[in-house]
Amino acid sequence: EVQLVESGGGLVHPGGSLRLSCAASGFTLSDHYVDWVRQAAGKGLEWVGRSRNKANSYTTEYAASVKGRFTISRDDSKNSLYLQMNSLKTEDTAVYYCSRVLVGPYYMDVWGKGTTVIVSS
Amino acid sequence: DVQMTQSPSTLSASVGDRVTITCRASQIINNNLAWCQQKPGKAPKVLIYKASNLESGVPSRFSGSGSGTEFTLTISSLQPDDFATYYCQQYNAYPVTFGQGTRLDIK
Numbered sequence: 637e638v639q640l641v642e643s644g645g646g647l648v649h650p651g652g653s654l655r656l657s658c659a660a661s662g663f664t665l666s667d668h669y670v671d672w673v674r675q676a677a678g679k680g681l682e683w684v685g686r687s688r689n690k691a692n693s694y695t696t697e698y699a700a701s702v703k704g705r706f707t708i709s710r711d712d713s714k715n716s717l718y719l720q721m722n723s724l725k726t727e728d729t730a731v732y733y734c735s736r737v738l739v740g741p742y743y744m745d746v747w748g749k750g751t752t753v754i755v756s757s
Numbered sequence: 758d759v760q761m762t763q764s765p766s767t768l769s770a771s772v773g774d775r776v777t778i779t780c781r782a783s784q785i786i787n788n789n790l791a792w793c794q795q796k797p798g799k800a801p802k803v804l805i806y807k808a809s810n811l812e813s814g815v816p817s818r819f820s821g822s823g824s825g826t827e828f829t830l831t832i833s834s835l836q837p838d839d840f841a842t843y844y845c846q847q848y849n850a851y852p853v854t855f856g857q858g859t860r861l862d863i864k
Binding site: 671680682699742745748750 | 789791793795799800801802803806807810812844846848851852853854855856857858
């Protein structure tokens with residue numbers, strides 16, 4: 637079964653750091669682009685960033701709201717992807733989803749169930 | 758950034774109704790538009806991609822249409838499982854952007 641599973645969420649103080657993981661099963665993650673999308677409680681969906689696939693050198697794109705603070709990386713040996721979040725702000729509090737992006741049509745076809753990040757003092 | 762504006766924000770309908778949700782982009786997005794459904798506490802699920810292509814496994818009562826900057830999602834005959842929030846999303850340009858969502862309630 638094709639699946640993505642996020643982990644690593646939790647409570648962190650403003651200014652702190654957290655690393656989220658996105659583990660893939662049922663397919664080879666390195667063949668695909670992967671997006672992170674977040675959703676604050678009661679709010680809509682906000683795109684956070686993208687990691688292109690291995691064929692495109694894992695280059696990345698980020699939303700302006702997180703650029704310079706968040707970094708996406710990969711570990712092919714673990715079929716996983718990571719979101720390193722530094723200098724966290726209260727407004728980063730959200731459920732974070734990773735999603736597979738199909739190369740070619742470039743839409744998000746598979747989503748994980750999400751992991752919750754709470755930034756609070 | 759490409760702004761995506763959905764209407765209505767809330768829609769009340771009954772089982773069996775035909776409903777339409779509209780999404781307007783602030784610039785041409787070359788039909789690089791997806792629709793997804795989200796239920797409370799769950800991850801979004803894609804329904805439509807490239808404006809009008811039905812994702813595998815999605816019931817045929819869902820359909821998408823439109824071009825340029827105006828797009829619609831239609832549910833031909835509402836089923837109890839369809840009451841949820843719907844989002845449009847453009848993936849033509851960075852940053853990827855979503856509409857604000859349309860909550861579909863039971864009348």
